[in-house]
Amino acid sequence: MIEAVGLTKRYGDKTAVYNLSFQVRPGAVTGFLGPNGSGKSTTMRMILGLDNPTAGQVTIGGYPYRRLPNAPRQVGALLDAKAVHGGRSARSHLLSLAQLSGIPARRVDEVLGVVGLHDVARRRSRGFSLGMGQRLGIAAALLGDPQVLLFDEPVNGLDPEGILWVRNLMKALAAEGRTVFVSSHLMSEMALTADHLIVIGRGQLLADMSVTDFISANSADFARVRTPDTEPQQREKLSAAITEAGGHVLPEQDGALRVTGLALPRISDIAHDSGVRLWELSPHQASLEEAYMRMTQGAVDYRSTTDRKAGLQQPLPPGAQPPVPVPGQGQPGWYAPPPPQQGGGQPFAASQGGPAQVPAGPYGAPDVPGTAPGAPTPNPYAQPDPPALRTSSGPAVPAAPAVPPTAPAPAADPTKPEDAR
Ligand SMILES: Nc1ncnc2c1ncn2[C@@H]1O[C@H](COP(=O)(O)OP(=O)(O)OP(=O)(O)O)[C@@H](O)[C@H]1O
Secondary structure, eight states, X not given: OEEEEEEEEEETTEEEEEEEEEEEOTXXXXXXXXXXXXXXXXXXXXXXXXXXXXXXXXXXTTBOGGGSTTHHHHEEEESOTTOSOTTSBHHHHHHHHHHHTTOOHHHHHXXXXXXXXXXXXXXXXXGOOHHHHHHHHHHXXXXXXXXXXXXXXXXXXXXXXXXXXXXXHHHHHHHTTOEEEEXXXXXXXXXXXXXXXXXXXXXXXXXXXXXXXXXXXXXXXXXXXXXXXXXXXXXXXXXXXXXXXXXXXXXXXXXXXXXXXXXXXXXXXXXXXXXXXXXXXXXXOOOHHHHHHHHHGGGOOOOOOXXXXXXXXXXXXXXXXXXXXXXXXXXXXXXXXXXXXXXXXXXTOOOTTOTTOOOSSGGGOOOOTTBOOSOXXXXXXXXXXXXXXXXSSSSBOOOOOSSOOOOOOOOOOTTSOOOOO
């Protein structure tokens, strides 16, 4: 088991991780989620003894990594797949790691087979593709047949077959009773792979719960309603009637309507009373991605803005209309359905405030059971967006980080723990 207690890491005046406490248990795949720069890699480096906590501690099986007896046999990690000597072949890279840890050479050939690199085992890793490098990193993590495994973005660069393989590998490792801690930005993949989630934002814990609980705590069910595509006026009519009845309507990208605040039978009655035919009326549960976006939307540091291509575009010919924005694109909070458990327990019930309103919690995320409680102390991460970079219509233009860009991550070689900073 991995256990963090009050884990904090500061780089100068930048607080990368603050007061993180969590446990990663054996027998399950635990996903580690958070927006860019939220502190996932820093946390993983501290778990592996590659960075020293400023405060708090993290242990594996009760020991800090550096005091674990024969750590490489107990803990395997993939942090940075590029952290290999490019002049060495895949086999010699693994062989050198094996020799440092007293692992027999035959194990190298085993793991090369497991990750599908046996045919290129004698090729220099410098020429490897992103996915091949990733496979080599996974092979290194598996080398010591460890009970605890950490993977930072393991499917980065893998082809669909490779992604499926990693998914099954993680599940199989957990089914064998191992502790598997894996970070990823691919929500669809996490939904299929992870049993449990730890979500952080700006270095602080946002959620620690099962995937199922996370989705139900951070999403509201809604109804999808579609009127005949050939009769747009029917759609407008229904939209108005639903709004008048207290429902909340958002357009979906395919022309359907996303309705919250009203139960399905009520929507059906409204459509009937308005003389509107329906092509679809279906219940919908939010995906992990939607739940995640909703929870973390207040903790995102780097957001894109619309590319206005100022001065680069040809003037529109007379009479031409500028392109109509696609609903859902570039709309902050698009993924944010209304807070759940409002509206008297009605399925598809919405708050009056509309979809982007979220009850105050840390970063504006809702306070739900199992999440970190509402910030009791001042948030040391509060970084007001520089006013000069704010656009009037939307989110802040990505601001320069408060610290210079991070140096490349240190080699994820657990056989050589050292504080790289
Ligand atoms: N050595 C360092 N010196 C200064 N700041 C650092 C250093 N390492 C990380 N940081 C900062 O700490 C914060 C957390 O970074 P970290 O790499 O842990 O985030 P992350 O969640 O892994 O991000 P991503 O999803 O983009 O990989 C960032 O603001 C980063 O700039």
